Amino acid sequence: MNHSDAMDSAGAKAAGSDFKRALGHLAAPAVISAARIVTPLTSRGVKIAWFDVWNSTLDQALDVLPAIPGCDHDLYRELTQPTSVQKRHALATESGRPTALISLRRRRRYWEPVAYQSLSGVIAPTSSPAGLGRALHALGVEVRVEAGLDKSVVDLKPRSYWSPDNYRVDLQGDYEALWSRNHRKNVRKARQRCDEFMRLRVDDVGDLEWCCTQWSRVWESNDAEETVAAEDRLRFWRAFMKRQTADSPIQFHTLHLLDGDRPTAGTVLMCQDGAVLGQCIVRDPEYDGLWVGVRIMQASIEWAASAAYRQFDLGSGQDYKQSWGQPVAGRYGAIFRPLAVSALYRFGLL
Template identity: 30%
Template sequence: MSFTKDATLYALENTAKLWNRRQGLHVDWYEAWHPALTAALAELPPMGGYSPGLFRAIAENQQHAHSRFALVSERNVAVAVVGLREHGFHWELITQWILPGALFPAQPGHELGALAALGLDVGVAWWRMGMLPPAHPWRRDLTVTPTFGTELTGDHEQHWRASGLFKSVRKARNACSDFTFSVNAPGAAAWTIRQWADKWMDESAIMRQEVSDRILVADDLATQGRHFALQLCDGSMPVAGATLFAHGDAAVAGVIYRDPTYDRRGVGTRMIDLSFAWARDAGFAFLDMGGGHAYKEKWAPPWGERRQFRICPPHLNAAKHALHAVRTHIRQGG
């Protein structure tokens, strides 16, 4: 028993047509950026407060992964412009995890409806969106992850003392006292992102695409004072780096990397320590460390949540569950 990709795509298209008829939505698909998408961006509000040019730049940067673009409209009025890339047996947004508070350009409140109109299985990261994701009958597999952060207007080091971290922070400050610290040095963002990816990510096309997109976003937002690359150097050699976004009055952690040959000097600890100090001195009221890693709880208390879920039509969801059951049965020797 097998499910071919062509058969799956055929079923997806039929589902999209049925949903569109029910909702009055129309979807035009494009395999590359198209003037119709540019025109639609002019009708839509900025995505999460970012410029329309940034979304288009990310869309046109999709060189390593299979991507598609959808113009969702209602009675010839643009509802959303959605950028997707294929990731295994599902799709994900081209902005996934690289822009806080942004999915794609859309009329307010129409994001999930627009995704449902596509008739695909789409993974969504709901991150610093300013509201809970709205209910939707096709929303599935919701997972909630705690995030950690702290106010910078008070004594953020008090939490480090309570968590037992401050001794390591003080030791790292002494051990790294002869290193130089800089912000937005030429090439610093790209160095940190690439080193982070080499350490934690695989060599798949989708991961190469994410690295390229992160660098593009960093370079674009840095010109607006909305992205910062912090770097620690031993002489002229970088030994640790971190990226931060400006999102409202918060500094939001991006990626972080440390050279493991300098672990004895505590460069990773020092880099995070400097991130707090720099963000405070730069006038940010809050530092959002994100979630997903236990070590963050030592640096900051829990303060919020991030969410992930899928928008997937019923028939496709049922087919995927059936396929999973068949594969499990085969693996178990059935």
């Protein structure tokens, strides 16, 4: 193929790609709307009622359903409240009885459960896992839970699921011995630089707000649009921390590194069943030269170990996590998607 032919071929591919995008822009909304209408009609025994605003009907249904373990109904309601991001609530019933109440938050072209990014491992209140699975398949919309689920999600028969490596620190062993020599050196340097004039503060309500705001600023322009959960995170975590006790099966804690009264780095930690999960980890870029990010990670792991937790879960993704923990399997992400919407992806229209 000569140079001219190659250019013609590249141009044809580009034109074809542009045509697909244009076609997808036109076709996708119609297909997605049709799927939302048709799918419930083909879901035997499951009826879906949609609501744009939380109301007394949903309140009554929620009270009938079992509470999420560790999170009572009133706390869960914090996640259903309006924010600047679109939300919809789907009440699933079978034989007139509520079987699932799936509150969703809009993210890009799909939806995510309102609990996602705030309460790990939770999709929605339900009468049973099987009932939740039937309800998810009857929605007629695409729902994604990108991480944090256990293997039982496979039984819900999602359109697709995956289990990436998660990074975990075993707090019952000599975890520092597993760090590379270079990483141990960096941790020592960060501690020396920060501890000369900074102090660590635990569980201050104002620090929670700073952490959530800083997280939003860092990620607001990211294509993944994770910050659609920002308002829900702050409201839910604040309410949870005000009500939790030392005996609560789920607890949230904050750790912040302070220069005087100014936060320089912070974490929001979810603690459950002997494990600590890093839900939100942020730093002030103006303090990067002092390695405050390294110091707050080390302080969070050290705090978890001193509180007798068994493990510190860093989650998946982001290369820096490999320096702190060992890869483990067992956490899943999943997509629930109608067949018609799957066809849009298959033909490159979404």
